[in-house]
Amino acid sequence: MGDLFSPEPDGAEPSGEDLTNRPLADQLRPRSLDEVIGQxxxxxxxxxxxxxxxxGxxxxxxxxxxxxxxxxxxxxxxxxxxxxxFEQISAVFSGVADLKKAFEKARGERMAGKRTxxxxxxxHRFNRAQQDGFLPVMEDGTVVLVGATTENPSFELNAALLSRSQVLRFESLSLEDLEALVKRAEAKTGEQLPLDDDARAMLLTLADGDGRALLGLVEEVMASARPGEVLDKASLLTVVQRRAPIYDKAQDGHYNLISALxxxxxxxxxxxxxxxFARMLEAGEDPLFLxxxxxRMSVEDIGLADPQALQQAIAARDAYQMLGSPEGELALAQVVVYLALAPKSNAVYTAFKSAMKVARDTGSPMPPMVILNAPTKLMGKQGYGAGxxxxxxxxEAFSGQEYFPEKIGRQDFYRPVERGFERDLAKRLEYFTRLREKKRGEER
Structure with missing residues (x-):
């Protein structure tokens, strides 16, 4: 697959007649890096x-x-x-034989004093073994590899390949970049885009940061508008079908947006x-995934600062399951607002992680005998449950006994924050801490 403004494979300039019959993206291809819009x-x-x-x-x-x-x-x-x-192959259409041919050609060029x-x-479409095939020719200087991917290299490319390459992040074109592209198209064609200001702004938005898509939309508008006609937003949407946002529920865009939410x-x-939340729904995300x-957010980031948060989130899920789309999506939107405005605490989340670490690191020490049941006489004689x-x-309905295994001693996992309902829990925790210390003092 080519990219925005790809020049002719042989670098030749097509004739004027041929040029006007080519897609606008090809007509506007830059001839130097200085002409590239964006980045x-x-x-x-x-x-x-x-x-x-x-x-150099x-x-x-x-x-x-x-x-x-x-x-x-x-x-x-x-x-x-x-x-x-410059040699180009596509991982979509190429296999091992194509790679070998490209490598042999590059070796020939190198022997002739030309680097490739x-x-x-x-x-990213190449499998792991195919990606490993690039390593020898990269290391011996046969080729300088430049790979293009729309997917996160951290997930899709071998660590060995990444370690030998520098990752350069290309950004979606800004509205200013897209506007510059439209002006370049107007100058090239000698035609003014037949849109009013609001429709022109909408066209840039519909492109969603994709310059090639924008030029395709520009071509559609110029081909469809009647002589002297100026389209408004409603007319524009009639001429061009609304373009789906760039979003793949199984790939990087999915994880970027759920992270943002x-x-x-x-x-x-x-x-x-x-x-x-709306962007994900608009892109076709499963509301039940949301x-x-x-x-999860209600327990990870809010927790006991607002115990109602979990109930609200579960109720919203149940409401969606009962109502379906689109009515049930309002229940989910309601809980989005509720959770955003709820007091925040990750005290339980942090306490749980700390408890899990201690449980992993300390093996299987026996709990104190005092809190073990003695269902048999033998166990009773051995001290199970004694005392x-x-x-x-x-x-006070509080004995103050020690419940942690003697091997690890008393641990302090849960530390409530001074926000929301956890303020009350902090007072309760402090009360039981004082009472426990008092009873221990009495025992001494």
Missing amino acids: QHLLGPEGTLRRMIAS RLGSLILWGPPGTGKTTVARLLADQIGYK LLFVDEI HKTIRGSDPNAALYY ARRLI YIYDHDTP
């Missing part, structure tokens, strides 16, 4: 790629970012800039939380 953190005067070019040394790269952000274009122009032979930049589109609820921002995550005080028989 200034990489291509600006102090950008990473500019520094590489200035140093280019190592293997992984270009990671959404579709239509210029990964293929930058790789091709980078090869031109430093005088490397091997660009691998969708590199979780952190905005934890950060007590109901407006931002509703936004990410319901499960909201239940146990029934708490309800004491004036």
Whole structure:
């Protein structure tokens, strides 16, 4: 698959007649890195790629970012800039035989004194063994590998391949970048986009940061509008079908948005939380997945600061299951707001993790004999349950006995915060702590 503004494979400029029949993205392809729109953190005067070019040394790269952000274009122009032979393969259509052919060709070029930049589109589609196949030719200098991926390299690429490459993050094009792209298209075609200001702004939004998609939309509008017609927002949506957001429920976009939702609820921002919740629903996320995550948030980030949070989250899930979409989604939206505005505490979450660590690290010490049952006479004779005080028989319904194994001693896991209902729990905990110390003093 090509990327935004991909030049001709042989670098030749097509004739004027041929050019006008080509997709707008091909007509507007940059001829140098200076013409690339966006990615200034990489291509600006102090950008990473500019520094590489200035140093005269280019190592293997992984270009990671959404579709239509210029990964293929930058790789091709980078090869031109430093005088490397550009070879391109796609992991979607290539196999082991294609890789071997590309490597042999690169070896031939190297013997002729020419280095090769091997660009691998969708590199994450190669399996682990195929990815390992790149390592020898990278290490002996046969190729400089530049791979492009829309997926998180940390999850999709071998550690060995990543360790030999620098990962460069490509960002979605900003609205300003997209507007510059539209102006370039208007200048190239000699036509003004037939949209009013609101419709023009909507068109940029529909592109969702994808320059190639934007140029496709521009072509649709220019081809569909009648002479002299200026489209408003409603007319624009009639001409172009609304483009689905970039979101794959099994991939990086999914995890990015659920992370954003979780952190905005934890950060007590109901407006931002509703936004990410709505984005996920709009992209087709399963509402029950969101319901499960909201239940988790209610215990992980709110806990006993508001014991009603868990009940609210479970009730919202039940309401959705009863009502279905879209009515039940309002119940989930309600709990999003409730959780965002609830007092926050991770005291139970932290206490549980600490208890689990101690349980793992200390083996299997015997609980104190005093709290063990003695269902047989033999166990009674051995001291099981001897001296146990029934708490309800004491004036405070609190015996103050030690319940931790002697081997590990008393532990302090749960430390309530001074927020919400945990303020009351902190007072209760302090009360029992004082009472326990008092009873121990009396025993001495």
